[in-house]
Amino acid sequence: MQQAPRAIIHVDMDAFYASVEELDDPSLVGKPVIVAGLGRRGVVSTANYEARKYGVRSAMATSEARRRCPDGVYIYPRHDRYAAISEVVFGVFAEVTPMIEGLSLDEAFLDVTASLRLFHSVEAIGRRVKDAIRERTGLNASVGMAQNKLLAKLASELSKPDGFLAIAPDQVRGYLDPLPVGRMWTVGKVAEEALHKVGIRTIADLMQADDWRLNRAVGERHAAQLRQLCRGDDRRPVVTDAPEVSIGSEWTFEYDLEDLGTAEAWLLRQCEKVGARARARGVEARTVSVKLREPPFVTHSRQAQMPVTGNATPDIYAVARRLLQVWWNQHPRPRLRLLGVTLSGFDARRGDEQQDMFATPATDKRSDGVQDMINGRFGAGALVRAGVLKTRGSE
Ligand code: TTP
Numbered sequence: 181m182q183q184a185p186r187a188i189i190h191v192d193m194d195a196f197y198a199s200v201e202e203l204d205d206p207s208l209v210g211k212p213v214i215v216a217g218l219g220r221r222g223v224v225s226t227a228n229y230e231a232r233k234y235g236v237r238s239a240m241a242t243s244e245a246r247r248r249c250p251d252g253v254y255i256y257p258r259h260d261r262y263a264a265i266s267e268v269v270f271g272v273f274a275e276v277t278p279m280i281e282g283l284s285l286d287e288a289f290l291d292v293t294a295s296l297r298l299f300h301s302v303e304a305i306g307r308r309v310k311d312a313i314r315e316r317t318g319l320n321a322s323v324g325m326a327q328n329k330l331l332a333k334l335a336s337e338l339s340k341p342d343g344f345l346a347i348a349p350d351q352v353r354g355y356l357d358p359l360p361v362g363r364m365w366t367v368g369k370v371a372e373e374a375l376h377k378v379g380i381r382t383i384a385d386l387m388q389a390d391d392w393r394l395n396r397a398v399g400e401r402h403a404a405q406l407r408q409l410c411r412g413d414d415r416r417p418v419v420t421d422a423p424e425v426s427i428g429s430e431w432t433f434e435y436d437l438e439d440l441g442t443a444e445a446w447l448l449r450q451c452e453k454v455g456a457r458a459r460a461r462g463v464e465a466r467t468v469s470v471k472l473r474e475p476p477f478v479t480h481s482r483q484a485q486m487p488v489t490g491n492a493t494p495d496i497y498a499v500a501r502r503l504l505q506v507w508w509n510q511h512p513r514p515r516l517r518l519l520g521v522t523l524s525g526f527d528a529r530r531g532d533e534q535q536d537m538f539a540t541p542a543t544d545k546r547s548d549g550v551q552d553m554i555n556g557r558f559g560a561g562a563l564v565r566a567g568v569l570k571t572r573g574s575e
């Protein structure tokens with residue numbers, strides 16, 4: 181079926197956390213700046229472009245970053261500050277369209293098809309967004325414009341930093357063909373290697389490959405999907421009702437928790453709650469954060485990425501538990517007054533066409549589905565995992 185032409189914008193702030201730090205402390209400008217966990221097992225959240233020259237990257241161990249860039253300025257993340265600036269940025273989006281799909285604090289898709297009449301061209305809208313972000317926050321956003329999400333995101337990535345690029349339909353091949361296949365959405369490490377093995381290295385190679393070669397490499401289903409994507413054909417809608425940028429749940433205890441097993445049981449309970457809310461909204465998260473408050477008021481936040489986006493309780497809990505355990509083991513006398521879990525970095529998954537595009541989930545979700553149904557009918561907490569029962573009575 182032929183789709184009506186759409187105008188999609190992808191906006192992604194440049195080196196977001198690090199740029200906020202430079203904004204607040206101009207003496208950092210020009211220096212390599214790394215925003216990272218600073219403990220022994222700390223991980224890099226992001227590095228400014230100066231630090232990237234040394235090979236420092238997001239998700240790298242801070243110890244490795246220090247080896248590569250010993251003279252860098254290392255800063256502990258200030259999530260509240262980044263969230264406040266993110267609100268200003270999303271306020272700009274709301275001035276050009278109500279159809280906003282936030283992917284993280286610093287990244288969103290906008291469907292501006294209906295706004296074209298008012299603003300004349302997608303470039304005019306993109307320019308307005310970029311300029312307003314710059315004026316109101318002092319930060320640079322990269323802006324990509326095209327007929328769908330795939331190409332709009334590619335446009336912002338290719339033009340970053342301080343990017344501004346529109347890809348018109350007759351330019352699609354010129355941009356896509358030379359790209360390595362690994363850059364294509366849905367091609368992870370395993371698929372990339374399989375494609376290399378049959379001699380497919382670029383998107384142009386993939387376009388020319390015959391069916392049996394492509395099918396042999398990645399299977400028929402993924403092959404068909406890849407052909408479509410490599411044509412630059414992506415029908416995913418901008419999902420505006422992706423509810424919020426994060427889903428969180430936290431609990432303050434009357435008595436401090438002093439034993440890891442009990443803390444884990446509470447954590448599992450929080451994971452069930454946020455997982456159920458994410459599943460009810462049909463969104464999958466990339467990032468899991470835990471909030472830990474030592475009595476009386478020292479609050480810590482730890483976050484990590486899930487191996488693949490998800491909303492299954494066991495997947496969320498696996499990440500959250502590791503974060504809790506690492507924190508717990510680093511403390512000589514760990515005690516908790518408050519414990520919370522937050523999901524963010526959402527990927528909206530709705531509609532049959534869209535579901536078709538995604539690979540097999542990491543965990544069997546049937547048990548979550550049954551649990552959600554029973555809790556929906558009998559009230560949250562009617563059915564909980566066995567580990568959670570430990571929390572009963574200490575509320
Ligand atoms: P990104 O947009 O992926 O990165 P960035 O904005 O720092 O840099 P770029 O110019 O390449 O867009 O992520 C946005 C913010 O999210 C980033 O500043 C820090 C945070 N983040 C993490 O905390 N952990 C991670 O693994 C990644 C990828 C990002």
Ligand code: MG
Nearest residue numbers: 192193194195
């Ligand atoms: Mg960014």
